[in-house]
Amino acid sequence: MYTIEKTSAAIEHLEQLRNIVGAPYVFIDEEVLNQYASDETEDLHFLPDIVIKPANAEEISRILKLCNEFRIPVTPRGAGTGLSGGALPNLGGVLLSIERLNKIISIDERNLQVITEPGVITEVLQDAVKERGLFYPPDPSSRGSCMIGGNIAENSGGPKAVKYGVVKDYVLNLEVVLPTGEIMWTGANVLKNATGYNLTQLMVGSEGTLGIVTKAVLKLIPLPKYDLLMLVPFKNAENACAAVSSIFTAGYTPSAMEFMERDALEWVMRFVDNSIVPIDDDIQAHLLIEVDGNDVEVLMKDMEGISEIVMGFDCGEILFAEDAQQKAELWKLRRRVGEAVKSHSIYKEEDTVVPRAELPALLKGVKEIGKKYGFHSVCYGHAGDGNLHVNIIKGELSDEQWKGSLKTGIREIFELVKQLGGTISGEHGIGLVQKEYLPIVFDDMQMHLMRQIKKVFDPHNILNAGKIFDA
Amino acid sequence: MYTIEKTSAAIEHLEQLRNIVGAPYVFIDEEVLNQYASDETEDLHFLPDIVIKPANAEEISRILKLCNEFRIPVTPRGAGTGLSGGALPNLGGVLLSIERLNKIISIDERNLQVITEPGVITEVLQDAVKERGLFYPPDPSSRGSCMIGGNIAENSGGPKAVKYGVVKDYVLNLEVVLPTGEIMWTGANVLKNATGYNLTQLMVGSEGTLGIVTKAVLKLIPLPKYDLLMLVPFKNAENACAAVSSIFTAGYTPSAMEFMERDALEWVMRFVDNSIVPIDDDIQAHLLIEVDGNDVEVLMKDMEGISEIVMGFDCGEILFAEDAQQKAELWKLRRRVGEAVKSHSIYKEEDTVVPRAELPALLKGVKEIGKKYGFHSVCYGHAGDGNLHVNIIKGELSDEQWKGSLKTGIREIFELVKQLGGTISGEHGIGLVQKEYLPIVFDDMQMHLMRQIKKVFDPHNILNAGKIFDA
Incomplete structure (x- = not known):
């Protein structure tokens, strides 16, 4: 194509x-x-x-x-x-x-910063700073294999983003090689910076089209001492989505708030061993909710308060993780959903994001569009951020449908996202496969500005050309 | 000039x-x-x-x-x-x-967002969302008179930035009028966005040179229920600065961490009524430290822990604010320091920022440079962010010195800042008066990229021309 x-x-x-x-x-x-x-x-x-x-x-x-x-x-x-x-x-x-380029150059405990090369695996970096009592929150589900450089290129999120923010919130300064070969730092190693245009933030999320990051100065925070985790089953998936914004408007800020449709959890349970989660027949979706902090009594109170809220949304019996092993097991289920879905069928994953209170409307719309175009979808994602991964399953669709009419359905999903105040990628980027949909959310002027910025950095269009947009 | x-x-x-x-x-x-x-x-x-x-x-x-x-x-x-x-x-x-353009358009309590015009006074916006139990943290000392649009243009900070971040961390989406007259939104009303270049963040802090903001979608957070405030006197100003990073490395994240040199506090106390703060002769600097959250017992413990740390830095008797009135009085002292210094003498304010553990070295260097060039400086600012406002007082300096040799001194301060890993503005911007110093922190390539970006947005250089850099 x-x-x-x-x-x-x-x-x-x-x-x-x-x-x-x-x-x-x-x-x-x-x-x-x-x-x-x-x-x-x-x-x-x-x-x-x-x-x-x-x-x-x-x-x-x-x-x-x-x-x-x-x-x-x-x-x-x-x-x-x-x-x-x-x-x-x-x-x-x-x-x-x-x-x-896979070395962690230095961990600065006095300033809560790490200087790293881009080829370091995200989890390796997290573990290295954790040993010093420090925390680098942004980690995609692929944290065991993905690299910091790729995370910066795509402005990755992950489950902790809901409380701690995404990659862009942790990047203080970048050494980049420009497409023309110059080596340049984008900013300074400081928490606040009002010195010229924000070249650092222009580079984050630019998907390797403006330069290649060769060193990153990342902000760290103190590692929270405790976390608690619960899995809440819902009889109705839209209700699960509706519970999400109620929790935030009640004043709680969970450190994770993950949504999984029934199929997602069922498929991953075939894929990994699981001894703790039963799925009753009448359950249509789950929320995995984590709180973290330095005072365990406060966290217990938060869990109680959140439990009371979700009970107002017709939920089933809440599972509270009892120990580190149960927590690890629940997180494994969530983190491997993507893989499980992929192994189940050929699929296309759409990375929709809307203001979080619009999640129920988004989920409802996705299912209606699926019915109209005859495709099945499995949805899961970072509900606290309004970020829903819509996995469209090839299943029984013919190659003609898959490569043809399905596109109209995807287009309708993105038009709905736009109408709900959202956009077409929350954390995966536009890359090659979403660029045809970009004009749904950007008009000619926005596209023009982005193309001209690309030209400023890469006059001959040699670096990751044809990604995000065609020059 | x-x-x-x-x-x-x-x-x-x-x-x-x-x-x-x-x-x-x-x-x-x-x-x-x-x-x-x-x-x-x-x-x-x-x-x-x-x-x-x-x-x-x-x-x-x-x-x-x-x-x-x-x-x-x-x-x-x-x-x-x-x-x-x-x-x-x-x-x-x-x-x-x-x-x-002074209307708050809507407060979206379900999504914790506010849509506002840029001419709304920062404190007016804060009060409006506070009534709904919500919080918009970034507020410069001038919050009673400054406007959201100006805050966005300069990427303002304020005392809460140390825990809650600066303006850029709250701007989700902007309606801007480009210098060529097109009206455009920069992004979407979402918490996560990996859709094209980050035009929103390029606009924030661009000091009105790339476009005029006409609507802003800002993120809100739940209003913390409690806060506690203490004022800590130190016998040595460098010790006060050194205490700052120790508090953070011990795992505390105060919601404010403000530094004031003796002169700053003395001058402001002549300027506003004050009944609670004595300044003993041997005191050279103060830290104003606030913690906030939803559990007052946790905050009490934080205050105790922080007290123990500062005592290791030869501090005097700590003043714990007893009630809302005392808190207001202490904050008034801090917020009006700038005004007090200004009313005292003609001055130049330099908005230095370094990694926070380098603060003692910065303060020491500023004083040494002052001695060398014969100027007196009064320093205060957001120590938790490593952001020190260096106010150079005209005092007895001749007009020739003020407009001439002083520049060499300022240049040396900025060179020191750069050497310490910092930059020349944390929250005030470059504007007109700092642009001659910009080449200290940016090389030709960075300047070239910024000039070219300006050209993409403003081909005829009509909008706020001559600010940040000359085209």
């Missing part, structure tokens, strides 16, 4: 690339190329001409200068866990993996 | 401007022009040719289209409380006041 303008220019400059990073870090054999041809987005596959694994900003700078001069497409890639195709080498050319 | 290219083009189009907003809202009499010739920055004064007070985005759009066509400089202005000269009509032309 996407035009691949295969380039041989990359191959012509193979020797120069080998000179920059060393021959062992340049790959052209099909086995390696194939490993970097897909990410976690649908079943898409694009072969790069070359895979290159530089060691540092200087090497990346030299690679980009070369590619900029000879107009060779460059696709930067973290762990390849993205869900919008941002790391797919859609134009062939050079696939630039950041996996060797 | 700044070149004024007075324009008569504004006057030539007087009739057209009157047609757009109505004659009663266009002013050319000197008395009104004079009211808009200064803000709170030093003693600077620039007369605009015309003052215009539009009522809405449509009128602003028509004004900007006209001014864009005829290359008439436009300076947008909120309440004129800025401290970097951002609202000064340095090129004459049209001074566009947003004061008539």
Whole structure:
């Protein structure tokens, strides 16, 4: 569906690339190329001409200068866990993996900051700062394999975002290599900054189209001492969604507030061992609710208060996690839903987000649109943020429907999202697969400004070209 | 010092401007022009040719289209409380006041959001949402007179930023009029957004150079039920600064952590009535520390823990505010320090910010530089954020020193800030008076990118031209 303008220019400059990073870090054999041809987005596959694994900003700078001069497409890639195709080498050319930039440079306990390279696995970074009593909250479900650099590129969220914010709220300063090869810091290592345009925030979420992050200064916070977790079953999925905003308007700020439709939980329970969650026949959805803080009595009171609220929404018996193991088990269920759904069927995942009180209307609308176009959807996500992942299952749909009329259905979902005050991606990005829908939420002027900004940073459109929008 | 290219083009189009907003809202009499010739920055004064007070985005759009066509400089202005000269009509032309866009459009209690026009006074907005049990934390000391639009333009902070973040952390979506007259929303009304470049964050802190905000969707949080306040005197100012980072590394997150040098407190005590704070002769600085939350016992424990820490830094007797009145009195002292210093002498205020553990080194350096260049400085500010306002007092300095050699001293302060990992403005912006120092923290590439971004939004450089940088 996407035009691949295969380039041989990359191959012509193979020797120069080998000179920059060393021959062992340049790959052209099909086995390696194939490993970097897909990410976690649908079943898409694009072969790069070359895979290159530089060691540092200087090497990346030299690679980009070369590619900029000879107009060779460059696709930067973290762990390849993205869900919008941002790391797919859609134009062939050079696939630039950041996996060797994998060092945590320093943890500054006095200033509650960490300086890290982008190829560090998110969970590795979290564990390293946790050892010092510190906390880096943003972690996508893929935290065990995704990388900080990819998280920054997509402005990732994860379950803690509802209380602690997303990646953009933790990025203080970035070292980036621009598409033209210059190495630049975007800001300063400070909590407040009113010095010029916010280049740091322009870079966060720009999906590797404006530069390649080579160092990140991230804010840390003190690690909360305690957390409590409950799983609440609901007989009606819209009721579960409606409970969400009631909890917040009552003054509670849970540290996680996750929604799972019945199918999501059932499928993941076939996928991972589970000994603690029964699903009664009349249960249509669950909320997984966590509170955290430094005073366990306060948390107990919060759990009581929240329990009283959800009981007003016709819920079933609440499961309170009794110990660390039960908590881990419940979180495993939630974190592996995506994988379980993927293993169940070919699917398309839409990353809708609306103001949180509009969740019931969104869920209802998604199901109605599904009925109209004959598709089944499984919904789950970060309900506290109004962020609902809508997984459309291929199931019995023909290839023609899947590639054709389904698009009209997806378009209607996004139009509904827009109408509810929301937008088409909360944390996955636009990448390759959502760009055709971007004009639903942006008008010509917004698209023009973004294209012009891209041009300022990348005059020859070599870096992750064709992502977010076509130049 | 700044070149004024007075324009008569504004006057030539007087009739057209009157047609757009109505004659009663266009002013050319000197008395009104004079009211808009200064803000709170030093003693600077620039007369605009015309003052215009539009009522809405449509009128602003028509004004900007006209001014864009005829290359008439436009300076947008909120309440004129800025401290970097951002609202000064340095090129004459049209001074566009947003004061008539002063309605709170809606408070959405279900989604914890407020939609407001930019001319609403910050404290008015805070009070309006407080009545619904909600909280909008960012408030500069001038909250009783400054406007939301100006706060967004400068990415303002205020005392609560240390726990709750600055303006950028509360802006979800903006309606802006671009310099070319287009009216555009920057994002969506959602808590998470990974949809295209972050135009919202590019607009926040851009000091009215990229567009004029006409509506803002701001995030609210539940209002904390309780707060406790203490004033801690220190015998040594550097010790006070050192205590700051120790409190955070011990795991406490106060809702305010304000530093005041002895002179600051003494001068403000001459300026406002004060019955509760004695200043012993051996006291050199104070920290004003607040904690807030929903459980008063937890807060009492926090206060105890913090007290123990500060006692390790040779502090005097701690004053715990006993009731709301005492709290108000202490906060009044802190909030009016700026005014008191200003009324004491002509001054220049530098808005330095460093990683918070570097505060003692910053304070020490500022005093040494002062000795070297013969100037006295009074320092106070948001110590928890590493944000120190350095007020340089004219005092006995000659006009030659004030306009000449002093600059070398200021430059040295900023070089020290940069060396400590900080930057030259935490919350006041660069505006007119700091732009000559911007190359200390930005290199040619950063300056180039910012200039090019400005050009994308404002091809004819009509909107707040000459602020932040010269085009």
